[in-house]
Amino acid sequence: MAEQKIYLVGAGIEGWEGFGKQALEVIDSAEVLIGHKRLLDIFPDFKGEKRLLEDLSIMLEHLKNTEKKTVVLGSGDPNFFGVARFLLRNLPKERIEIYPNVTSVQYAFARIKEPWDDATFVSVHGRGIKPALDRIVANEKIAILTDSVNTPAVLARELIHRGAEGYEAWVCEDLGLATEKFTKTDVRGLVDFKCSPLNILILIKTWEPNLENYPMIGIRDDEFATAKKLITKEEVRAITLGKLQLQDDLVMWDIGAGSGSVSIEAGNLMPNGRIFALEKNPQYLTYLKENLKKFVARNVTVAEAYAPEGLEDLPDPDRVFIGGSGGMLEEIVEAVDKRLKPDGFIVLNAVTLDTLTKSVEFLEDHGYTVEVTCVNISKTRSLTEYKMFAAHNPVYVIAAWKGEE
Numbered sequence: 001m002a003e004q005k006i007y008l009v010g011a012g013i014e015g016w017e018g019f020g021k022q023a024l025e026v027i028d029s030a031e032v033l034i035g036h037k038r039l040l041d042i043f044p045d046f047k048g049e050k051r052l053l054e055d056l057s058i059m060l061e062h063l064k065n066t067e068k069k070t071v072v073l074g075s076g077d078p079n080f081f082g083v084a085r086f087l088l089r090n091l092p093k094e095r096i097e098i099y100p101n102v103t104s105v106q107y108a109f110a111r112i113k114e115p116w117d118d119a120t121f122v123s124v125h126g127r128g129i130k131p132a133l134d135r136i137v138a139n140e141k142i143a144i145l146t147d148s149v150n151t152p153a154v155l156a157r158e159l160i161h162r163g164a165e166g167y168e169a170w171v172c173e174d175l176g177l178a179t180e181k182f183t184k185t186d187v188r189g190l191v192d193f194k195c196s197p198l199n200i201l202i203l204i205k206t207w208e209p210n211l212e213n214y215p216m217i218g219i220r221d222d223e224f225a226t227a228k229k230l231i232t233k234e235e236v237r238a239i240t241l242g243k244l245q246l247q248d249d250l251v252m253w254d255i256g257a258g259s260g261s262v263s264i265e266a267g268n269l270m271p272n273g274r275i276f277a278l279e280k281n282p283q284y285l286t287y288l289k290e291n292l293k294k295f296v297a298r299n300v301t302v303a304e305a306y307a308p309e310g311l312e313d314l315p316d317p318d319r320v321f322i323g324g325s326g327g328m329l330e331e332i333v334e335a336v337d338k339r340l341k342p343d344g345f346i347v348l349n350a351v352t353l354d355t356l357t358k359s360v361e362f363l364e365d366h367g368y369t370v371e372v373t374c375v376n377i378s379k380t381r382s383l384t385e386y387k388m389f390a391a392h393n394p395v396y397v398i399a400a401w402k403g404e405e
Helices: 021-029 056-065 083-090 104-111 130-136 152-161 234-244 261-269 282-294 329-339 353-365
Strands: 006-011 032-035 049-052 070-075 096-099 120-123 141-145 167-173 181-186 199-205 251-255 274-278 300-303 319-322 345-350 368-375 378-383 386-391 395-402
Touching: 006 021, 006 083, 021 096, 056 070, 056 083, 070 083, 083 096, 104 141, 104 167, 104 199, 120 130, 130 141, 130 152, 152 167, 152 199, 234 261, 234 319, 234 345, 234 368, 234 395, 251 261, 251 329, 261 274, 261 282, 261 300, 282 300, 319 329, 329 353, 345 353, 353 368, 353 395
Parallel strands: 006 070, 006 096, 032 049, 032 070, 120 141, 251 274, 251 319, 274 300, 319 345
Antiparallel strands: 141 199, 167 181, 167 199, 345 395, 368 395, 378 386
């Protein structure tokens, strides 16, 4: 295999003037210069071979076998959403030298006079929009590399749909060009915004829409819209969430979501997670959607379906809460078992001994280790001038996982 080093050199905003002395010396001594046309055009007097950067696989094949000193030109820092990731994954690191430059994002933050050390960076350039949205709604300051499909207007419509519109927005267009432009607006101002395809969108949180000062966990039951108080009670909900052992970026299914209380508090505890609330009952759906809007549950997606059929199109879960089974408990457990990730947990709540017995039996038959916690809650209530405790019906919180205890 060729041992010739490959040099990745980043072009700055200014073009030729933006290259450092070392980078220019490397380019001057190179035999092959690879890059997009606008970058190759910066060096009209280059004496070696110029090659357009088009097909990455063809470029990689050349770089693997070349004995010629080769420079690959990129924009800004090749390590920042650039070609470096691809090459570092496919070539020995000792063959690669990187000369970074000022990134377009760094330049954009400087121009709008906003610190960027506390920002989150995402790219929808040639990528799907859904993972980016999950990160955007979980953060306070975000720089987004867009493309001609996933434009600022498209992102704005998605954010409004998710209830996440409380951002100041900067559209930074044609950076470093004569047509460079910076526009300050808000998310709704982006909806019909037309801009150059060469743009960066910066969002800075300024307010939280519709959200009062609710706790992350422990929202009182009477704050939720629900039918006949059919809700996982506040104290039981806290224990249920504990048994789910939530982590920040997991995928969770809430089967039989009802009012959505578990989904909403789970979403608060893992802002970068993805929660799918499965519910089909029209009455419950009305309350579920009302609650999701009230509590700005940006990372909860409603799946209007009965389990287990509605599970087919969802991503594989790390955690599953079964709040209602509609008499299909065995079929739901069977379906969940086929999709649950290896280190996943299933938690379900039972209020009758029949459901408790069936749940433990079904789960153990599928090879799960099962732990049952009996939750007995009594709360004070007034009786004339005195107070007494009123007991709630016991709830059995069933946690199950594959492997030993």
